[in-house]
Amino acid sequence: MTAVRQTLLLAQWQFRRQSTFLPLLVVVQVFIAVATVVGYGLLVGDPPPEVALYLATGAPTITLITVGLVMTPQLLAQSKTEGSLDWMRTLPVPRGLFLASDLLVWTVLALPGMVLGVLVGAARFDIELSIAPWLVPATLLVSMTAAAVGYALASVLPPPLANLVTQMLVFVVLLFSPVSYPAERMPTWLQQVHEWAPIEPMAQLVRAGLAQDAFSISGRSLLVLVVWCLVATGAAALALRRRV
Amino acid sequence: MVQDEVLTVRGLRKRYRGRRGVQANDGIDLDVRAGQVVGLLGHNGAGKTTLVNQVVGLVLPDEGTIVLDGIDAVARPGQARARTSIQAQANVPITGLTPRLAIELVGRLRGGERSAVRARAGELIEALDLSPWADTRAEKVSGGIARLTAFAMTVVQPGRLVVLDEPTNDVDPVRRRLLWQQIRRLADEGAGVLLVTHNVREAERVVDRLAILDHGVVLAADTPAGLTASRQGTLTVELDLLPGATVTWPDGVLARGSSRMREAASVPAEDAAEVVRWAQRQVQQGAIERYSLVPASLEDVYVDLVEAERHDAPAEEVAA
Numbered sequence: 001m002t003a004v005r006q007t008l009l010l011a012q013w014q015f016r017r018q019s020t021f022l023p024l025l026v027v028v029q030v031f032i033a034v035a036t037v038v039g040y041g042l043l044v045g046d047p048p049p050e051v052a053l054y055l056a057t058g059a060p061t062i063t064l065i066t067v068g069l070v071m072t073p074q075l076l077a078q079s080k081t082e083g084s085l086d087w088m089r090t091l092p093v094p095r096g097l098f099l100a101s102d103l104l105v106w107t108v109l110a111l112p113g114m115v116l117g118v119l120v121g122a123a124r125f126d127i128e129l130s131i132a133p134w135l136v137p138a139t140l141l142v143s144m145t146a147a148a149v150g151y152a153l154a155s156v157l158p159p160p161l162a163n164l165v166t167q168m169l170v171f172v173v174l175l176f177s178p179v180s181y182p183a184e185r186m187p188t189w190l191q192q193v194h195e196w197a198p199i200e201p202m203a204q205l206v207r208a209g210l211a212q213d214a215f216s217i218s219g220r221s222l223l224v225l226v227v228w229c230l231v232a233t234g235a236a237a238l239a240l241r242r243r244v
Numbered sequence: 245m246v247q248d249e250v251l252t253v254r255g256l257r258k259r260y261r262g263r264r265g266v267q268a269n270d271g272i273d274l275d276v277r278a279g280q281v282v283g284l285l286g287h288n289g290a291g292k293t294t295l296v297n298q299v300v301g302l303v304l305p306d307e308g309t310i311v312l313d314g315i316d317a318v319a320r321p322g323q324a325r326a327r328t329s330i331q332a333q334a335n336v337p338i339t340g341l342t343p344r345l346a347i348e349l350v351g352r353l354r355g356g357e358r359s360a361v362r363a364r365a366g367e368l369i370e371a372l373d374l375s376p377w378a379d380t381r382a383e384k385v386s387g388g389i390a391r392l393t394a395f396a397m398t399v400v401q402p403g404r405l406v407v408l409d410e411p412t413n414d415v416d417p418v419r420r421r422l423l424w425q426q427i428r429r430l431a432d433e434g435a436g437v438l439l440v441t442h443n444v445r446e447a448e449r450v451v452d453r454l455a456i457l458d459h460g461v462v463l464a465a466d467t468p469a470g471l472t473a474s475r476q477g478t479l480t481v482e483l484d485l486l487p488g489a490t491v492t493w494p495d496g497v498l499a500r501g502s503s504r505m506r507e508a509a510s511v512p513a514e515d516a517a518e519v520v521r522w523a524q525r526q527v528q529q530g531a532i533e534r535y536s537l538v539p540a541s542l543e544d545v546y547v548d549l550v551e552a553e554r555h556d557a558p559a560e561e562v563a564a
């Protein structure tokens with residue numbers, strides 16, 4: 001009970017501290033989501049229905065991943081540099097709750113962009129979605145994993161390096177991941193890398209949740225995703241607990 | 245009285261690794277009891293913040309024990325933190341919040357109940373004269389107000405041990421007095437207070453005990469009276485010189501240092517009257533602008549102790 005209360009209070013602290021930037025942040029999220037759909041649409045011209053469906057169901061994953069993998073580490077890096085993290089670590093709050101509250105904040109922030117991305121995609125390409133009942137928990141898992149990986153990155157790396165790495169990751173996610181196009185288009189070695197990376201399972205899970213008639217996710221992918229989530233959360237929690 | 249011990253530190257050692265390792269704490273013993281304000285003095289880099297960070301579990305000691313309200317703080321940092329509130333040396337960034345909101349949120353995070361925290365926050369804001377700024381966005385608040393806000397955030401829901409790392413920095417003299425009153429009150433209401441400060445003169449009147457830290461070692465720990473005892477019977481004369489003037493001290497006066505246009509010396513109390521007559525003549529002759537005679541202060545004792553240590557152990561620097 002106290003844990004929930006403390007998590008909500010911490011989330012409130014983070015939310016209010018960012019309050020001046022929050023509206024802008026949400027706008028940027030929405031923009032990224034819409035731009036992915038429309039931009040890729042321009043790249044591929046007037047796509048056939050399967051390609052269009054692929055694109056429209058990949059866009060929300062891109063939003064979720066960029067929030068988790070970019071925003072989370074950048075804010076953690078910032079709070080390291082400005083000294084908030086050290087101060088927070090002196091509070092009588094279990095270490096895991098910092099992680100929980102940050103994940104909560106980022107998941108909530110990612111939602112508007114994601115929803116709008118889906119709607120715009122469906123309208124632009126005139127596709128039929130078939131939403132699975134487990135879409136919401138699936139989205140949470142994806143969002144948590146992305147944020148946990150980002151958090152772990154920023155916990156382990158020094159701030160400037162963390163910022164660089166996350167910027168590179170966005171590039172990888174946008175262009176070199178099987179999110180907006182099928183994996184078969186990538187060179188074999190990259191396909192193999194993605195079999196073990198969390199990005200493809202994330203895309204598959206969201207895709208299957210949005211259009212369950214057309215797509216599904218294999219048990220193996222789901223397992224890869226869950227393992228990533230656990231390992232990243234554990235690493236971040238360990239880093240928060242570390243004493244120099 | 246034994247159960248009144250809030251903090252007991254024994255043989256604490258910490259070395260920061262790296263190319264040029266630093267032995268920041270080199271065997272520290274320290275006690276803080278409930279109801280006491282214990283001042284911790286020491287030069288920049290003496291290891292004060294390092295000590296404090298080990299108490300709250302941000303830094304892991306190499307050796308030694310820390311018992312905090314009966315808890316082994318090295319083995320159970322989480323439980324130790326639940327019993328401590330700390331104002332760190334660096335200010336807490338609270339941009340986006342107002343001082344009042346920040347104080348209230350922290351109070352509730354520490355487990356305070358909403359209305360009680362609100363009342364206590366209001367009381368602190370009043371007592372520290374923060375009201376004009378209490379509801380201003382933190383980015384528009386001055387450095388001293390931010391410092392006082394950080395203090396209030398620390399004591400809104402105080403632990404058994406309250407650690408304050410240089411709370412008076414940046415704070416104006418009037419509010420500093422209010423701050424000292426609040427610090428004293430914390431102890432009077434039962435907390436143990438560990439106070440790191442460079443403000444020896446003001447701390448002297450508030451603390452119950454003082455520990456002087458030098459290169460990671462406690463040089464002396466006693467009550468302010470105990471520390472100054474060795475210099476009882478001596479007074480300090482301070483002179484403000486006029487431009488271009490020099491003075492030659494009369495016999496029996498021990499020069500203690502000079503800076504531009506200022507001279508200080510110590511005098512045995514029985515010779516004080518004579519020195520005053522001498523100083524008065526200097527004023528009339530136009531050599532000095534004014535003079536003052538004050539009891540030997542803790543600051544003098546502190547400087548003496550640290551200087552004696554320098555002379556005794558010149559090899560220390562090389563070893564480090």
Ligand SMILES: Nc1ncnc2c1ncn2[C@@H]1O[C@H](COP(=O)(O)OP(=O)(O)OP(=O)(O)O)[C@@H](O)[C@H]1O
Nearest residue numbers: 260266268286287288289290291292293294295333
């Ligand atoms: N994280 C760190 N890594 C390496 N060395 C450190 C670290 N923190 C402090 N030191 C070194 O340890 C020594 C003690 O530092 P500490 O911050 O405890 O001093 P302090 O007494 O608080 O000084 P001040 O009065 O300036 O605040 C210094 O020599 C400092 O350079």
Ligand SMILES: [Mg+2]
Nearest residue numbers: 292293294333
């Ligand atoms: Mg310090």
